[in-house]
Amino acid sequence: MKDALTRHARTRRALTIYGTTITLLAGLGAGLAPAPAAAAPREPLEKPKLSIAVGGKPGLYYLPLTIAEQLGYFKDEGLDVTIDDFAGGSKALQAVVGGSADVGTGAFEHTLLMQAKGMVYQSFVVLGAAPQLVLAVVRAKEASVKSVKDLKGMRIGVSAPGSSTHMLVNVALGKVGLKPTDVSIVGVGSSTTVVAGVRGGQIDAISNVDPMITLLQQSGDIRVLIDTRTQAGSRAVFGGPMPAAVMYASESFIQKNPRTVQALANAIVRADKWLQKATGAELLKAVPENYLLGDKTLYLKAFDNCRDAFSKDGLMPADGPPTALRALASFSPEVKPAQIKLDKTYTNAFAEKANRSYP
Structure with missing residues (x-):
């Protein structure tokens, strides 16, 4: 009798170990606990392959973009991005407006200029908390x-x-x-x-x-x-927090491709946060060799000079857009502050969600 009970216990253990598939197929009638449900598949991106226009990518002004590219953060989000580099931010903006690029990475004030021309472009994640200019x-x-x-x-x-x-x-x-x-x-x-x-x-x-x-x-x-390579220096010039490099797109693109835009924001927020903790050795390993100007010590010194200027979380500060508008309106007569709807120039919804995903 004792031998029979021992054999029965061994049989039950064997069924538990090797019979997972059988248990799932048999249902719960045998009194076994259900297997944990598989995670719901991620919804496909509306536009997994897209182009990003930027003006002067090797500059530290755009370092979070380079980090997101080099560390594979875009690929992690299911994106296949092509980054087109132009001589300056205004040229990159032209590419986005002209339709040869889907998304732009450039100065926040581009969104203000476009609204003054009757077109709505929005920043959806911030790379720079100070201009580094x-x-x-x-x-x-x-x-x-x-x-x-x-x-x-x-x-x-x-x-x-x-x-x-x-x-x-x-x-x-x-x-x-x-x-x-x-x-x-x-x-x-x-x-x-x-x-x-x-x-x-x-x-x-x-x-x-x-x-x-x-x-x-x-x-x-x-x-x-x-x-303006520090936030204090930037405030002294502009009178408040001056948002710098952002990733932006037309309002229609954002509305049509919310999952794609979220994936882009996720990648940039990860890069922003990586830069807050990166060591010199890690930075040199991540940045393309030709960006280092043949002098790694110089590059690290330049990075230290403007490390304070990078966004810590990809979020637009509430008083950032008003500061940018004052600055732009001070010399651009076509930009009339009373006619600019600042809440249309940016959204924090994607960066906020990115921060929840990558705390």
Whole structure:
């Protein structure tokens, strides 16, 4: 009898171990607990393959975009993205408006400019909490330029006319009583062409981003006049939190492709958060070799100079859009604050959900 009970117990254990499929097929009649339900499949993305336009991707201004790409965050979300790099943010915006790109990554003020033209484009995730823009005078003109006011009549290099680097020039001029027409604007891109412009005598001053600014500072080719690579420096210039790089799209694209937009926001929020904790070694491993300018120490120094400028969570601060609108309206007569609906220029819904998914 004892042997029979032992054999019965062994049989029950064997059925429990090897009979999972049988148990599921037999239902609950045998008194066994049901297996846990499988996770519901993720709904397919409306547009898994899409293009992103950006102006000057190697710049630290767009580092979260590069991190999301290099660490596979877009792929993790089921996206197959093509990133098209242009000379400046205004050129990238043209690609989005023209339909050759689906989504843009650029300065938040592009959404304000488009609304002033009667078109609704929205930011749906933030890369930069401060613009990282620097206005500096070149060494050849250093003796005659003590402040921004002394730039009158000079040639100022920007990444592209109409870009955020151009905006900084206009805001800086306005604060000292000068008009945008008091200087000449020259497009010099945002990569090694910046160095060529500065050292080649093509320009008298430069408004640009890192790592090029740190490179030129270290070599003694420029002297900084205005620096927004920290949130404190940005507030001093703009009078409040100034949102910088964002990912944006037309309102219609966002409405038609909410799961795709959510996937993009998820990837950028993950990149934003990764940058808050990344070590120098991790950063150098993630960034493409050709972005490092052949000097890893210099690149890390540039990153340290603007680390405070990256968004920590991809969210737009409530007082950010009003600050950007004041800045833009101060020199753009076509932008009339009373006619701009700020709640139409951004949404935090996707970044909020991304933060819940990636706390």
